[in-house]
Amino acid sequence: MGNAKAYSAATATSPLAPTQIRRREITERDVEIEILFCGICHSDLHAVRNEWSEFLPTNYPIVPGHEIVGRVTRVGSEVTKFKTGDLAAVGCLVDSDRTCPRCQRGLENFCPNLILTFNSPDKHLGGVTYGGYSESMVVDEHFVLRVPSNLNLAGAAPLLCAGITTFSPIHRAGVTKGKKVGVVGLGGLGHMAVKFAKALGAHVVVFTTSPSKKEDALRLGADEVVLSRNQEEMRRHTASFHFILDAVSADHDINPYLNLLDLDGDLTLVRAPAKPLAVPAFGLIFGNRSVSGSNIGGIPETQEMLDFCGAHNITAEVEVIPIQKVNEAYERLLKSDVKYRFSLDMASLREQ
Numbered sequence: 001m002g003n004a005k006a007y008s009a010a011t012a013t014s015p016l017a018p019t020q021i022r023r024r025e026i027t028e029r030d031v032e033i034e035i036l037f038c039g040i041c042h043s044d045l046h047a048v049r050n051e052w053s054e055f056l057p058t059n060y061p062i063v064p065g066h067e068i069v070g071r072v073t074r075v076g077s078e079v080t081k082f083k084t085g086d087l088a089a090v091g092c093l094v095d096s097d098r099t100c101p102r103c104q105r106g107l108e109n110f111c112p113n114l115i116l117t118f119n120s121p122d123k124h125l126g127g128v129t130y131g132g133y134s135e136s137m138v139v140d141e142h143f144v145l146r147v148p149s150n151l152n153l154a155g156a157a158p159l160l161c162a163g164i165t166t167f168s169p170i171h172r173a174g175v176t177k178g179k180k181v182g183v184v185g186l187g188g189l190g191h192m193a194v195k196f197a198k199a200l201g202a203h204v205v206v207f208t209t210s211p212s213k214k215e216d217a218l219r220l221g222a223d224e225v226v227l228s229r230n231q232e233e234m235r236r237h238t239a240s241f242h243f244i245l246d247a248v249s250a251d252h253d254i255n256p257y258l259n260l261l262d263l264d265g266d267l268t269l270v271r272a273p274a275k276p277l278a279v280p281a282f283g284l285i286f287g288n289r290s291v292s293g294s295n296i297g298g299i300p301e302t303q304e305m306l307d308f309c310g311a312h313n314i315t316a317e318v319e320v321i322p323i324q325k326v327n328e329a330y331e332r333l334l335k336s337d338v339k340y341r342f343s344l345d346m347a348s349l350r351e352q
C-alpha cells in the first residue's frame with residue numbers, strides 16, 4: 001500500500017486541490033501504473049459538481065479522471081498481459097463481476113456490479129474509487145488496455161473515454177462510405193466522432209454553436225459545418241442523415257435534429273445532462289426515426305478502438321496543461337472553449 005499525490009474536490013462547490021490518497025498493494029492480477037497523462041472529460045466536471053445527484057450522487061472527496069495513460073511500474077504474479085515498463089491505459093471501468101451475461105459478452109460497461117474508475121465502492125480499501133488526477137493507480141489487468149506504440153501519449157489519453165464513447169455508437173450504426181453522419185457539438189467527444197466517421201469514409205457534417213470552430217472542424221475532417229443556431233443552414237439538411245451523434249454537454253432541444261434524419265435515421269445521445277428531454281412523437285413517427293443512447297464501451301471494444309487508432313494514427317487534439325491549471329480548464333469547458341481536449345501532464349503533479 002502506498003500514498004499517491006492527487007487532486008480532489010471536497011464538496012460540490014470546492015475547487016480541485018492537492019491531496020494524498022491511498023493506493024492498494026498489488027494483488028496477483030493487478031497492474032501498478034505510473035500515470036503520465038489524464039484527459040479532462042466533461043463528465044469529471046458533472047461529477048465534481050454533483051450535477052448527476054439523482055442518478056449517480058457524488059461521494060466526497062472525489063478524485064476524478066478516467067482517461068488515463070501511463071507506464072507499468074509493477075505487476076502481480078499472475079499478470080500475463082503486461083510487464084514492467086509497458087505502456088498501459090485505463091478508462092472508465094476498473095472492475096465488474098465478470099460472470100453476468102453482459103460481462104461474458106464483453107460489455108462490462110453494462111454489468112450490474114460495475115465499478116467505475118472514480119466514485120464507485122472500493123472493495124479493496126473501503127470508501128470509493130479514486131480516478132486519474134493522481135500520480136499512480138493499481139488496476140486489475142482485465143481492465144487495463146494496451147496502447148499502440150506509435151500514438152502520442154498526451155493525445156492518446158482521451159481515447160479512453162471520448163474515443164470509445166464515440167467509436168462504439170458509430171461502429172454500431174454501421175457508419176461507412178456513402179453514409180451521411182452528423183456530429184452535434186465540437187468538444188472532446190464531438191471531435192473524436194468527426195475523426196472516426198471520417199476514417200470510416202462517411203460524409204461528415206458538424207453542427208456547432210461556435211462560429212470560431214468552423215475552420216478547425218474542416219481541418220479535423222468534416223465535409224461541411226453548420227452553425228446550428230442558423231435555421232436556414234439547418235433547413236438545407238432536412239431529412240438527409242443516416243445517423244447523428246449528439247455530444248453536447250448542456251441541455252438543448254433535440255427536435256431540430258430529428259427533422260434532419262432520413263427514413264430509419266437514428267439520433268444517438270452520448271451526452272448526459274440530468275434534465276429529461278422532450279421528444280416529440282411526430283418527429284419520430286414521420287420517418288421511422290429513432291432516438292438512442294450509448295454509454296462508453298466494453299473492454300474488448302475499447303481495445304479494438306485503440307488498435308484502430310494505432311492503425312489510422314488517430315489521437316485527440318489536446319491542449320496539454322499542468323494539473324495546477326485544472327480549475328481554470330473546468331471554467332473554459334463551461335464556455336465551450338476547449339481545443340479539443342485538455343490533457344493533464346502528470347509530471348506537474350509529481351514535481352509539486
Ligand code: NAP
Nearest residue numbers: 042185186187188189208209210248249250271272295296
Ligand atoms: P465538452 O468537451 O465540454 O464539449 C461539449 C460541447 O457541447 C461544447 O464544446 C460545445 O460545442 C457544445 N455545447 C456546450 N454548451 C452548449 C449549449 N448550451 N448548446 C449547444 N451546444 C453546446 O464535453 P465532452 O467531454 O465532449 O462531453 C459531452 C457530454 O457527453 C457531457 O455531457 C458528458 O458528460 C457526456 N459523456 C457521456 C459519455 C457516455 O458514455 N455516454 C461519456 C463521456 C461523456 P460547440 O462549441 O461546437 O457548440
Ligand code: ZN
Nearest residue numbers: 041043161162
Ligand atoms: Zn468521460
